[in-house]
Amino acid sequence: MKRKVLTMVVIMTLLLPIFADTKGFAAHWALSGDVNVHDPSYIKEGSGTYVFSTGAGIQVLKSDNGTNFYRVPQVFLSPLSWWRQYAPNLKNDRANDVWAPDVKQYNGRTWLYYSISSDFGQNTSAIGLASASSVGAGSWRDDGVVLTSNSTKDYNAIDPELVIDASGQPWLAFGSFWTGLKITKLDKNTMKPTGSIYSIAKRTVNDGAIEAPSITYNAQTGYYYLFASVDKCCDKANSTYKTVYGRSKSITGPYVDKNGVDMMKGGFTILDAGNDRWKGPGGEDIYNTNLIIRHAYDATDGGNPKLLISDLNYDSAGWPTY
Known part of the structure; x- marks a missing residue:
């Protein structure tokens, strides 16, 4: 003994x-290899694990064992011709800069939502869609524009998230700043919006800083969980991003925090505010309800954004926890 x-x-x-x-x-998983990412989206296919992320043409990492990652070819080798129609002020040095992709399998096909925007602080943006028979097969098909925004809209069409509800119906969550996070029902065949846009969360302070929605349905608790990122992103070790959440019995809300405050009234519960090394954790993706994938800025490495993966648990009252 x-x-x-x-x-x-x-x-x-x-x-x-x-x-x-x-x-x-x-x-919290011990990762190795190339783990430099921003706004990661995680998917498993066969024996491979893939992480899609913000960057030139959508950056892609692959792992053969789930923890050691290496970079594989990007999705778009050059900008698509229609992007400038919806983001006309794209600068030449970032014409192929694609933000916050979301990749998921649904109905026998792999769907890749992504966003383009004229610049930070502008809502002249668009969400696009590509699809393929599988990640490994590649040969991504351009399925065109999904949703757009401009100065006449009260939302920003970026940070898309494909969500499948308890009945198998697909939805698209999205949004950044402005009037907050939204969700809309998708047509099962086109995978594009068909119906109203619902508001599900917004900030009432701090300049409306809420973005990157990720929604998961947990059949054991019977709740939809809305995860989001609040406060300041993209400033390396000075970032103050935080990962927060609320929950609802309906995919369209209302989502409330642990204190019962509606996320449309500024409510949220903090899951992760970072620590001395990992600054500004956010851009989160929830996989199969029990994994949370996100980036954080490594203060020990010049504030570079890196991949973090953790097991996601639920306490006895059905609230998310590490």
Whole structure:
């Protein structure tokens, strides 16, 4: 018995440095290889794990074992001709800069939503769609524009998230700043909007800083969970991004926080506000209800954004936790 205890102490001591800068033990995955990402979207296909992220032509990482990643070819080698119609002020040096992709399998096909925008602080933006028979097969088909916004709209058409509700109906969540986060029903054949746009969350303070919706339905608790990012993104180690959440019995809301405050009235519960090393965790993606994938800025490496993956649990009251 003493030998077993001693062995466990040795193992724990060896593993401790891996997790010493995280909130919990073993819930946070030890990753290696190329983990430089921003706004990651996670998908598994066969024995491969893929992470799509913001960058030139949509950047893609692959892992053969789930934890060690390497970079594979980007989705778009050059900008699509129709992008400038909806983001006319795209600068030449970022003409192929694609933001916040979301990749999911539905109805026998892999769907890749993404966003383009004239610039930070503008809502002259568009959400586009590409699809393929599988990630591994590549040969992405351009399915065109999905949703647009401009100065006449009260929302920003970026940060798309494909959501499948409890009945198998697809929806698209999206939004950044302005009047907050939205969701709209999709046609199952075209995978484009067919109906009203519902408001599901907004900030009432701090210049409306809320974006990157990710919604998951947990059949065990019977709730839809809306995760989002609030506060300041994209400033390396000075970023103050935080990952927050609320929940609802209906996909269109109302989503409330632990105190029962509606997210449309500024309510949210903080899941992760970062720590001394990992600054501004956000751009989150929820996979199969029990994994959370996001970026955070590594203060030990010049504030570069890196991939974080953690197990996502639910407490006895059905609230998300590490």
